Structure formats: structure tokens, C-alpha cells
Amino acid sequence: MKMKSVNFFKSKLFLIQVGIALLITTVLIWITLISLRWYTHHGEELEVPDLYGMSIEKAGNELETEQLVFSIYDSIYNPKYAPGTVLDQRPLAGAIVKRGRSLFLTINANKPEQIRFPNLVDNSFRQAYELLVTNGFQIGKLEYANNQFFNLVLYPKYNGDSIHAGSMVDKGASIDLVLGRGDNNEVTAPNLIGRTNTQAKEKIILSNLNLGNVRFDQSISTHFDSIQAKVWQQNPSVTNNQRLSPGSRIDIWLTRDSVKLQQADSLLQKSLSNLIF
Known part of the structure; x- marks a missing residue:
């Protein structure tokens, strides 16, 4: 009986069955990998369009063209815009996503909540x-x-x-x-270089100060640009180590010019090093 079993495992029939099993396993693995690549849209990348100011209908058509979908996340009221206008989106315009990604939109309400x-x-x-x-x-x-x-x-x-x-x-x-106000309390300007307008405002407020003038340079021409722009200059500067009264204002200048931002950061690091040493 034992000899028959050994002979079977050495037989041509057994080897054929093993070969067929390996082939079927290989094919199943290949189909699974292809299916996963299709399901996850592997390697397919799309740039999220700027929907700000569009009607929800136009935004929907735009996203359908780009093979993206959306859901309404929130609504706020802004009297400057018609009801149903897109006022915010996540991910933001310019983000790289896969086909079929869902965007979350904030639209203008009919009346304030x-x-x-x-x-x-x-x-x-x-x-x-x-x-x-x-x-x-x-x-x-x-x-x-x-x-x-x-x-x-x-x-x-x-x-x-x-x-x-x-x-x-x-x-x-x-x-x-x-x-x-308390007694003789003073604060210093926070470092805002490289932050967006929204990030800078939050940092300023949490530093017990107020946002002053906001200026954009010639690199800013669209709403998308203004969202992506970053601070390259501020006044008062963090390097001055100036003591400020709570509630003082900080003016900021924003750009999308990467060279200008790199130069501003290098100058900041050099100035901070001089303060330390």
C-alpha cells in the first residue's frame, strides 16, 4: 500500500494535477491583483477642480466630467452669493485624488441658520x-x-x-x-512665514493679537491662488522680538512664488540664528 502511494506521487497524473492546481492559483492571484488595481484606481490621479462660486448644478457637472462625486457637508449663509453656491470644498482645489473620490461641499443656504x-x-x-x-x-x-x-x-x-x-x-x-487686560501683560508676534491666510489668522488670534492688512502680490489672480498663497512677509516681524500690547495688529503679505517663500524662510532662519548666538 505504501509503495502504491509513493508511485502515485511520482506518477505523470499527479504531476499534471499539481501543475493544473498551480496554474489555477496563479490565475486567481492575477485576477485578484487586477481587480484590486481597478477597484482602487491604482495609478490614476486627478487634480481637484476649483468649484468656489459655482452653482451646485454646475459643480456637479464639472465633477461628473472629472469622474468625481460629491456630497453636501454643510451649508452657511452669505448674502453676497445666490442660494446653492459652493462656498467651500474638501479636498481643496488643486489636491491630487483618485477617480471616484467624493468631495464634501459647503453651499450657500437660502437663509441664515x-x-x-x-x-x-x-x-x-x-x-x-x-x-x-x-x-x-x-x-x-x-x-x-x-x-x-x-x-x-x-x-x-x-x-x-x-x-x-x-x-x-x-x-x-x-x-x-x-x-x-491684566497687569502689564505683553505678547510677541508669532512666526507666520509659510502659513496660509487661514492658518495665519488662527495663529494671530491665538497669540492674543488681531489680523491687520492682508496683501497679495502679483502671483495671486484667482480665488484658488488666494487659498494656496502663503505668508512671505509680516509686520511686526518675529525676528524683532518686539513686545506688543494684546490686541495689536499684524499685517501680512502672501504669495505663491516658491522662490520668494524660500528666500523669506532662509532669511528668517538666519535672523533667528543671530538672535540665539
């Missing part, structure tokens, strides 16, 4: 900041008034008037904060 305003009084500035952002509000201007507690929220303002907790306010509204 009303949100109950949170209680900010007697909170720290950082707590108030998080509450406002979480509830869909924008941070406007920081003002400082006499109070022994630095960065304590004395009261918020909307359209120039104080606003109370529980009031119904338009989602996306810009809220100013009146904060305690």
Missing part, C-alpha cells in the same frame, strides 16, 4: 475660542479692557453690540471678544 449663542462670560479666552468654533461662529476682533484677570472674557460683541447667552444668532457670524 440660527444658533443659540453660548455663554462666554467669565470663561478664559481659550475656552471661549473653542466654544465659538465648535458652534460654527467666526472669531472677529479681540479688544482689551481694564480688568485684573488677563484674557478673561468680559463680554462678547456682535455687529458692534454686546450679545447675551441664549440669543439666536446667524451661524457663521463674526463675534468680537472683549477680554481682561
